[in-house]
Amino acid sequence: MQAGVVDARNTRLEDADELARTISSMVEGLGAERVLVSPSAGLEFLPREKARAKLAHLSAAAQRVSA
Numbered sequence: 001m002q003a004g005v006v007d008a009r010n011t012r013l014e015d016a017d018e019l020a021r022t023i024s025s026m027v028e029g030l031g032a033e034r035v036l037v038s039p040s041a042g043l044e045f046l047p048r049e050k051a052r053a054k055l056a057h058l059s060a061a062a063q064r065v066s067a
Helices: 016-030 048-066
Strands: 002-006 036-039
Touching: 002 016, 002 048, 016 048, 036 048
Parallel strands: 002 036
Antiparallel strands: none
16 A cells, blocks of 8 residues: 655655654554555655655655664
């Protein structure tokens, strides 16, 4: 299951702890092998720095859950 856990419609940076909790909840319910996290849509309309920061937070949160 792919889950868009990062909002691609605005530049507000999500809280990494909140992202980790959301991902952890999905992993507990579905199993890590069935969860794929992503932004809610393409990030092409965001400034490049903001898009990269969002992806970095998403990646860090996912790594915290898998550790």
